[in-house]
Amino acid sequence: TQLLEQSPQFLSIQEGENLTVYCNSSSVFSSLQWYRQEPGEGPVLLVTVVTGGEVKKLKRLTFQFGDARKDSSLHITAAQTGDTGLYLCAGDPGTASKLTFGTGTRLQVTL
Amino acid sequence: EPEVTQTPSHQVTQMGQEVILRCVPISNHLYFYWYRQILGQKVEFLVSFYNNEISEKSEIFDDQFSVERPDGSNFTLKIRSTKLEDSAMYFCASSARLGSEQYFGPGTRLTVT
Numbered sequence: 306t307q308l309l310e311q312s313p314q315f316l317s318i319q320e321g322e323n324l325t326v327y328c329n330s331s332s333v334f335s336s337l338q339w340y341r342q343e344p345g346e347g348p349v350l351l352v353t354v355v356t357g358g359e360v361k362k363l364k365r366l367t368f369q370f371g372d373a374r375k376d377s378s379l380h381i382t383a384a385q386t387g388d389t390g391l392y393l394c395a396g397d398p399g400t401a402s403k404l405t406f407g408t409g410t411r412l413q414v415t416l
Numbered sequence: 417e418p419e420v421t422q423t424p425s426h427q428v429t430q431m432g433q434e435v436i437l438r439c440v441p442i443s444n445h446l447y448f449y450w451y452r453q454i455l456g457q458k459v460e461f462l463v464s465f466y467n468n469e470i471s472e473k474s475e476i477f478d479d480q481f482s483v484e485r486p487d488g489s490n491f492t493l494k495i496r497s498t499k500l501e502d503s504a505m506y507f508c509a510s511s512a513r514l515g516s517e518q519y520f521g522p523g524t525r526l527t528v529t
Contacts, residue, residue, distance in 0.1 A: 335515060336515065338517060338518070340520075345505075345523075345525070346522055346523065347420075347422075347507050347520035347521050347522045347523045348459065348507070348520045349520070350517055350518070350519060350520075353517050393459065395459075395518075397515055399515055402447060402449070402464040402466070402471045402472050402514055402515075403449070403461040403464055403472055403474070404449075404451075404459075404461060404518060405461070406451075406458050406459040406460070407458070408458060409458070
């Protein structure tokens with residue numbers, strides 16, 4: 306069974322601070338997707354990383370896929386209150402047609 | 417921008433009743449999925465569907481569950497005899513091809529009383 310562990314589980318920071326969320330596994334994934342989920346809504350896709358070592362930037366968000374394709378990180382620069390939400394990583398093993406979701410990191414950004 | 421839609425947004429049913437959750441995937445997508453999320457827990461895979469048949473299913477997806485694509489646009493999940501533990505958010509997702517990004521709908525909150 307493939308597991309994805311995210312850390313930290315909860316993060317409360319002030320606006321303007323930087324943060325990093327980690328997504329780790331002992332399994333290799335062919336790709337890894339990051340989603341953001343608001344309460345009572347579906348996950349919204351932020352980015353997909355495919356190549357080991359790949360770095361993708363989405364405005365203030367930087368996503369990195371580990372060289373071995375077992376882990377990933379999400380770095381937010383100068384967090385804003387609008388970044389508040391649940392961040393989920395989800396891995397695609399490539400041989401199956403399902404995503405394995407991580408445990409989630411709940412981010413709260415306050416003024 | 418194309419999106420996955422789901423109906424109803426909230427379904428309340430009594431234990432033992434049948435429910436059908438409906439989804440309209442993104443129109444040019446070929447792969448369809450159902451996931452569920454019990455309150456406070458991880459999103460869990462239920463089933464994937466391609467070319468009018470199930471590609472893969474999880475242990476959760478037992479004989480009580482079935483999926484169907486009754487026409488060219490809808491994708492449904494049926495639970496034949498609901499149990500209290502079926503209470504969860506059910507998400508439909510679709511992707512253009514195997515291994516590509518999956519786009520999720522807003523979910524149906526199923527409450528079994």
